[in-house]
Amino acid sequence: MDWQDIFKLLHVLTFVYWVGADLGVFYAARLVVNPKYSPETRATLLKTLAWIDMIPRYMLLLTFPVGATLAANLGISPIDGVWLYLVWIAAAAWIVMAWQIHHREGTDAARRLTKFDLVLRLAFLAALVIPAITSLAGAGPYETQWLPIKILLFAGAVACGVGIRVTFTPFGAAFGKLMTEGSSPAVETQMSRSLAHAVPFVIGIWVFAAITAFLGMNHEMLFGS
Template identity: 30%
Template sequence: MLHNLLLVAHIAVLGYWLGSELVINSTFRYVCYSGGMPVAERSRLMDHVMEVDQHVRYALVLQFGLGLALAMRLGWLPGGVAGAWAAGVFAVAWLALVELTHRRRHAPLGARLAALDRGLRYGVMAGLVGVAVAGLAGLLITPAWIAWKLLVFAGVMACGVGIRFALIEWFASWRALLEAGGGEAHEAALRRGYWRATGILIGLWVLIGVIVLLSLARPA
């Protein structure tokens, strides 16, 4: 019964994730292509984008925790029930860090929390790749499609990190525009930044599509 609930939640979170991404990207595009809009209004919309972006962060952590717990409960990864509960506790702690990082982003502590969150993401990505390679090499008893899912999910996380770096560059262009008081060169830089981040986002969702196909086909 519990694993059925986890499976439903795992699927629902995917829709939650996609919906959040669509809202973010459409609003982000509107900001980047609205050079005639008052700066205060554009800034307010970008604040909204960053608020909604929290839901994407929640979704990634939830997918990781739910997927890991399911795989352990069903015997596809070692750990069993105890491991599944541990994955759940880890995901809750990570969610708390994500929320605290967002709430303290303008405080001195915010930079340290953000660095801790990035370090955690790098560690999780390395762990996913390590387990996936071990499974594919026969060093770990796990279905090949699960190993591939872990590897591709690490790629999804890498795309997420890439989007963060693209946004850092975008905000640098945004600050330059504010300091200059406008200008077509600065507006063009914002639009280039939008397409850079969107290109990575498209790659991210291609990888999520691969994960869905692996889950449905379960190739040997």
């Protein structure tokens, strides 16, 4: 047993808490849009949902530096040495930021950070996709075929997360109205529609995360490397 095994365990646990915790979020969301419940109950359900939802968010940010460490130890990624430390520091800072956004929800600071987070995610997506494609084309920087494919699949999950954020924006506005003005058909429709829009992206994350995990567990058997 060595450090690589510990990082493999962490990599599996990030997947476990990412996809597993999503189950509670998914079910609670269906209750939040149920107009039979009082606004107070729906607010608490949303709070519960938001708390549980932070776990997959942290895991998405944590799984990348863990994966990068595994790849560096295998000698198939150029993100090594000082660069790897930088990736870890950036991921830690991003996790703190995600926590702050959740913690300060409703404040101007949180809104500003949320916008910045979205820009970061788009930059992150570019940083994932471009080198993965050049690697598949044979120009590097990643060695092996499976690692760039895995990174592309992970990027798919990150993109779905952005999709959820965009499709779920009207939900927040409608929920705010529900809390101040009470239930109305317009508000209920907007919430249900927003949730329905987000569902394909949620399922997309699960599918991308599952294929990514499958590839990670079986790359030796599937690709021989």
